[in-house]
Amino acid sequence: MDIQKELEKVLNKEQILINEPMKKHTSFKIGGPADFLVIPYTKEELIEVINFCTKNNINFYLIGNGSNLLVSDKGIRGVVIKTTGLSKVEVKDNIIIAECGASLAKVSKKALENSLKGMEFASGIPGSIGGAIFMNAGAYGGEMKDIVERVLVLDKEGNLKILNKDDLEFAYRYSNVQKNGYIVLEVELKLEKGDYEEIKRVMDELNGKRVEKQPLNFPSAGSVFKRPQGYFAGKLIEDAGLKGMRIGGAMVSEKHAGFIINYDNATCEDVLNLIKLIQDKVYEKFGVKLETEIKFVGE
């Protein structure tokens, strides 16, 4: 089957990229080519692409901003669907309805403009809202679960479902979107009326902390490891003497040991080897097993 021709029945030519380097679509700036990378602009287009892939047994993988992804050097076989073309955000009173590809920065800005408080914690997380639901993204004491009201998903059988927040089994960096293979299409957030100046002050303060503490001048995927119970991954890595440790172009950040940075044209293999070294050393020294937060994808 000519996949390109079939995709062109659903999308315009410029929405279909062939042999597209994934390093252009990940915050790590790492990753070989996707056979196809498509950018739908509407929910209908997104659903049609998924239905086409499912019916024809074509492997597909959804990405938002690619800010939590490590993509293999060989790339991804099949179709990568990037959601950032679906980025409408609407506000009704204290409710925000956002399409899955809207960035947390954009949604937070809308919240601020409407003097809605509750999502200040998320304003500096560089993901899409769909990715943030998948991960139950969180920072500075807040998590997506605190502000989500309902989510529109497509399930594996191709049915649309509205899930309430309790249906999503949110936990630390987890929602059952991961287990059930749901596609998050739209998210409804419930915020509270607040004071514009105060919301802005908190957002600026938290974003200032990020600039101060995180190596934002290098490509990365944020914290590589989940927080182990009772510890901080960054502290354990630092105490294991691994700050600045390099394998190939990948390096444990000197600024924040919980981050691996793409210091100099790192490959996925460099990062995987460095992850393994960190896990082994931390286990050897402290008996703590570090589990990755970032998602590995590809051949």
Ligand SMILES: Cc1cc2nc3c(=O)[nH]c(=O)nc-3n(C[C@H](O)[C@H](O)[C@H](O)COP(=O)(O)OP(=O)(O)OC[C@H]3O[C@@H](n4cnc5c(N)ncnc54)[C@H](O)[C@@H]3O)c2cc1C
């Ligand atoms: C500098 C930096 C700082 C960061 N700080 C934080 C932080 O403070 N807190 C935090 O929690 N994270 C942080 N992250 C990680 C990342 O931004 C979050 O995990 C974010 O939620 C990922 O969203 P994304 O759109 O980039 O997802 P992607 O990386 O594109 O995808 C991540 C996973 O979500 C799935 N997915 C994406 N969209 C959808 C959808 N619509 N439906 C179903 N599944 C989907 C993908 O298939 C993939 O498995 C940071 C990353 C960086 C680079």
